[in-house]
Amino acid sequence: MFYVQHCLKFSTDELDEINTMGQWDETAQRRIKKQALTFFTESFEQFYEHSIAVDKHCNITWISESYGRFLKLKASPIGQHISSIIPGSYLPDVISTGVPIFLDLLYLNNQWIVVSVFPLQDEDGNIVGGFGFVASESIERINPLLSKYNSLQSQLRDARNKLALERNSRYHLSQIIGRSDALQAVRKQVRQAARFDISVLLTGETGTGKELFAHALHDLSARNTAPFVSLNVAAVPDNLIEAEFFGVAPGAYTGAAKNGRIGKFELAHGGTLFLDEIGDMPLDLQAKLLRVLQEQEFEPIGSNQLKKADVRIVAATSLNLLEMVENGRFRADLYYRLSTFPIHLPPLRARLTDIEALCESFIDQITLKLGIPAKALTADALQLLSRQSWPGNIRELHNVIERACVLSDSAEIDAASLLPFLPRPTPAPPAAVIDSPPGQPRLHAPVTLAEATRAAERTAIIDALAYCHGSKTAAAKMLGISRANLYDKLKKIS
Numbered sequence: 001m002f003y004v005q006h007c008l009k010f011s012t013d014e015l016d017e018i019n020t021m022g023q024w025d026e027t028a029q030r031r032i033k034k035q036a037l038t039f040f041t042e043s044f045e046q047f048y049e050h051s052i053a054v055d056k057h058c059n060i061t062w063i064s065e066s067y068g069r070f071l072k073l074k075a076s077p078i079g080q081h082i083s084s085i086i087p088g089s090y091l092p093d094v095i096s097t098g099v100p101i102f103l104d105l106l107y108l109n110n111q112w113i114v115v116s117v118f119p120l121q122d123e124d125g126n127i128v129g130g131f132g133f134v135a136s137e138s139i140e141r142i143n144p145l146l147s148k149y150n151s152l153q154s155q156l157r158d159a160r161n162k163l164a165l166e167r168n169s170r171y172h173l174s175q176i177i178g179r180s181d182a183l184q185a186v187r188k189q190v191r192q193a194a195r196f197d198i199s200v201l202l203t204g205e206t207g208t209g210k211e212l213f214a215h216a217l218h219d220l221s222a223r224n225t226a227p228f229v230s231l232n233v234a235a236v237p238d239n240l241i242e243a244e245f246f247g248v249a250p251g252a253y254t255g256a257a258k259n260g261r262i263g264k265f266e267l268a269h270g271g272t273l274f275l276d277e278i279g280d281m282p283l284d285l286q287a288k289l290l291r292v293l294q295e296q297e298f299e300p301i302g303s304n305q306l307k308k309a310d311v312r313i314v315a316a317t318s319l320n321l322l323e324m325v326e327n328g329r330f331r332a333d334l335y336y337r338l339s340t341f342p343i344h345l346p347p348l349r350a351r352l353t354d355i356e357a358l359c360e361s362f363i364d365q366i367t368l369k370l371g372i373p374a375k376a377l378t379a380d381a382l383q384l385l386s387r388q389s390w391p392g393n394i395r396e397l398h399n400v401i402e403r404a405c406v407l408s409d410s411a412e413i414d415a416a417s418l419l420p421f422l423p424r425p426t427p428a429p430p431a432a433v434i435d436s437p438p439g440q441p442r443l444h445a446p447v448t449l450a451e452a453t454r455a456a457e458r459t460a461i462i463d464a465l466a467y468c469h470g471s472k473t474a475a476a477k478m479l480g481i482s483r484a485n486l487y488d489k490l491k492k493i494s
Contacts, residue, residue, distance in 0.1 A: 050134035053120070056127055058082045058092050067134070070109070090117040095130045103135060171215040177361050178354030182346040186213070193341045194220035199293075201278075201338050202316040204345030206471060207395030210316040211276060213345065218272040223312055226271030231264050234277035234473070241285055242301060246292075249303035265298055265309050273311045278338065279319035279330060280473070290334045313338060318471045348390040348397060355385050358394065362401045375405055380415040388422060461489060 050067040054060050060077050068077075071085055082089045086108065090101050100118040117132035173187060193200050194217050202210045211230065218228045236244050247263030264273055275281075281289070292298045293313065297306045315338045324330035348355070359377055367374050377385075390396055400421045404413045464475040476486040 051131065052082070052086075052091075052133070053129060053131040054082050054091050054095070055129045056095060058095060058130075060085075061129065070134075072109075089132070090115065091130045091132055094119050094132075095127055098127055171212045172219050173216040176209065176212055176216060177357050178351060179357070180351035180353045182351045183354060186343060186345060189341075189343045190217050191220060193217060193343065196341070197222065197312055198340040199313045199315070199338050200340070201321075201342045202314065202345060203321070203342065204318065205347045205391075205393055206318045207393030208345040208347060209394055210318075210345060211274065213343070214272070214274045214314045214316065217314060218274075218312075221272070221312065223271050227268050228272050228274065229264050229268035230274040230276060232276045234280040238282050238285075241282070242288065245285070245289070246298050247300040249300045249305075260300070263298075263300060265292065265311060266300075266307060268311045269308070270310050271312070273313055275313065275315045277317060278315040279317040279321055279324060283329070283331065286331045286334050290331065290337060293334075293337050319474060348393040349388075352386050355397070356382055358397060359385065359401055362398050363405060366402050366405045370406070372405065373411060375408065375410075376412055378412050378414040381413055381418055384415040384418055384422070457489060461486070 049064060050070050051064045052060065052067055053062040058081055060080055060082060063073075063077060073085065077085050082091050086106075088106055088108070090104065090106070094101060094117045098119050100116070102116050103114055104116070105112050106115045114135045115132055116135060118130060119127045120129040120131060122128050173190060176183070176187070190213055200214075200217060202213055204210060214230070215228060218224060231244060233241065243261065243263065245263050245265060247266055248261040250260040292309050296309050298309050299306055321330050321335050321339075325332045325335050356377075359382070363375055363377070366372075385397070385400075392399070400418065401413075403421045404418055408417050410417070460479060461475070464478045472486055473483055476483045479486065481489075
């Protein structure tokens with residue numbers, strides 16, 4: 001506690017009078033009050049050099065010279081409202097309530113200071129103004145604490161700003177590269193969908209840039225100043241996904257965080273919630289998500305308190321949701337709720353004219369990021385890339401270009417340097433033939449069993465990925481192997 005000890009001196013007669021009567025008569029009280037006010041007036045600026053006074057309308061009537069210098073005032077503020085020079089001043093509240101404030105923190109001039117504010121009353125007890133001061137001596141004593149507090153506040157502001165940037169849309173529609181007719185049609189649909197506060201379902205093969213378009217849609221919408229929050233449904237274990245959506249109340253279960261956990265719906269309040277790989281959502285959670293979308297409210301796990309769900313849903317999937325609806329693996333009512341405005345993203349093979357612009361952009365990004373010399377693709381390299389089927393779409397193209405940039409020593413990347421990073425064609429049967437008995441056709445020599453097996457596996461995997469629109473999880477299930485096994489086989493045949 002910080003204080004200033006005021007020493008008031010009384011005469012012997014005054015003390016005798018007080019001690020004899022056991023109480024102060026009016027004359028003694030007036031004398032003591034006058035002496036105290038005289039002392040206060042003479043010493044106020046000595047103890048509290050940064051001080052200010054206002055009338056009952058909060059207009060400034062007096063300010064100390066040191067306070068004027070501290071506030072960097074170029075002209076006298078007398079007659080101005082206190083908020084014109086101290087926006088967060090406590091004086092208006094103190095004059096309104098009559099309750100003084102002792103040693104509180106005020107953020108002023110990019111720092112926290114300790115202030116006290118008191119109401120001024122007339123003889124009838126009416127509030128006629130107020131005065132406040134910076135506790136200068138207290139600042140010196142608690143300077144280390146205030147410095148630490150200011151530092152923590154600065155770190156908190158930086159963290160909040162960083163979080164706000166992360167929660168904002170990172171991509172704009174103008175940043176999505178390409179001028180093909182297929183891409184232009186998607187741009188038009190995104191602009192149209194952004195005008196209305198409705199759910200959007202983005203479909204397309206894996207690697208077609210669904211998250212980029214989701215960011216662009218949020219950026220064009222009326223919610224663009226609110227958060228953009230994304231959740232990959234396939235990446236969250238089934239037993240944790242409900243907590244990811246709705247959050248957890250403090251102490252909801254053993255092991256739960258002491259302060260609880262905020263869910264994605266609450267984080268995205270007022271903004272956009274992007275649900276990637278929505279087709280992998282468990283059926284029981286689909287019902288809960290549908291209820292939230294219908295009622296626009298939810299309950300965190302372990303809580304009975306309803307919270308508003310003011311979010312726009314943008315969902316994405318590489319699976320065929322209609323087929324899943326027919327097979328009972330996805331709720332029809334949720335599908336129609338999510339697909340108010342469906343947008344299908346074309347595969348890269350449907351927009352091959354964009355490959356040159358995409359490659360140029362990727363090369364610029366990669367060489368800048370890795371600090372390597374600039375590179376360029378030759379004409380034969382572009383022709384080779386344009387003849388590929390690109391089952392992994394833009395993500396696969398980026399991977400090929402990145403590997404070529406890292407491993408190529410030349411300033412130019414030609415077709416020959418790209419070949420090691422592209423899928424090998426299915427092996428053709430050997431040209432050798434064997435003699436056959438007269439009157440029978442000549443027979444080709446058979447391939448080895450290992451070669452035939454590899455070719456058959458490669459064909460089956462490619463067909464499965466094409467049928468499943470690039471989803472490796474669905475393809476692995478169709479082939480009857482694990483996802484990890486599928487990845488191993490993809491490495492061997494690529």
